[in-house]
Amino acid sequence: MKKRSFFIILLMIILVAISIYPVCFAISRYGSRGNEVKQIQSKLRAWGYYTGSVDGIYGSKTFEAVKKFQKKNGLTVDGIAGTKTLNALGINSSNNSSGGSSSNNTDVNLLSKLVYAEARGEPYKGMVAVASTVLNRVSDSRFPNSIAGVIYQSGAYTCVSDGQINLTPDSQAKKAAQDAINGWDPTSGCVYYFNPSTATSAWIWSRPQVITIGKHIFCK
Numbered sequence: 001m002k003k004r005s006f007f008i009i010l011l012m013i014i015l016v017a018i019s020i021y022p023v024c025f026a027i028s029r030y031g032s033r034g035n036e037v038k039q040i041q042s043k044l045r046a047w048g049y050y051t052g053s054v055d056g057i058y059g060s061k062t063f064e065a066v067k068k069f070q071k072k073n074g075l076t077v078d079g080i081a082g083t084k085t086l087n088a089l090g091i092n093s094s095n096n097s098s099g100g101s102s103s104n105n106t107d108v109n110l111l112s113k114l115v116y117a118e119a120r121g122e123p124y125k126g127m128v129a130v131a132s133t134v135l136n137r138v139s140d141s142r143f144p145n146s147i148a149g150v151i152y153q154s155g156a157y158t159c160v161s162d163g164q165i166n167l168t169p170d171s172q173a174k175k176a177a178q179d180a181i182n183g184w185d186p187t188s189g190c191v192y193y194f195n196p197s198t199a200t201s202a203w204i205w206s207r208p209q210v211i212t213i214g215k216h217i218f219c220k
Helices: 002-025 035-046 060-072 083-089 100-119 124-138 147-151 171-181 202-206
Strands: 192-194 209-213 216-219
Touching: 035 060, 035 083, 035 147, 060 083, 083 100, 100 124, 100 147, 100 171, 124 147, 124 171, 124 192, 124 209, 124 216, 192 202
Parallel strands: none
Antiparallel strands: 192 216, 209 216
């Protein structure tokens, strides 16, 4: 009898642990519902990964869209929107209803990854300039209206395609990202940049050039 009671109690503990696991780790997975799922669907739909309705239900279409996004961006391809996937989507996994400093920290972290991947080795002003072009795109109606949306827009940045966006940024890249967010724009509103020694696109060469900083020409 005692042995049976022990197993019953153990089973109850396991069931409780399983039921609270998604809450503790702030993840969305197949079968999840709610506002976080709507945010995931909305972003994936805007970026061309998801074609279903934004209904807050994590079904098969959402599951497959998350997998496509994960594969494209060098994340573990499991269809589960865990912390890393949510951060890559620009969604604050710890508390989606709050904004302020938590949201800002996510933006700084992602922007600093872009700066490190695209401009490490450049003069500091050039690093801030690269970050500022992302922010200028956010403010431009031709581009997505969030930092994550701009960075992960299909075909926008080589570092996303080759996985360098997932490198760990150094302190200088983080500082450059923060300086750009704080309002420093060495490019005077540019939304594009390129390296003239490697650029082969006639289109990018046709853009109005504003300033050269380090190895990059910044243009509108």
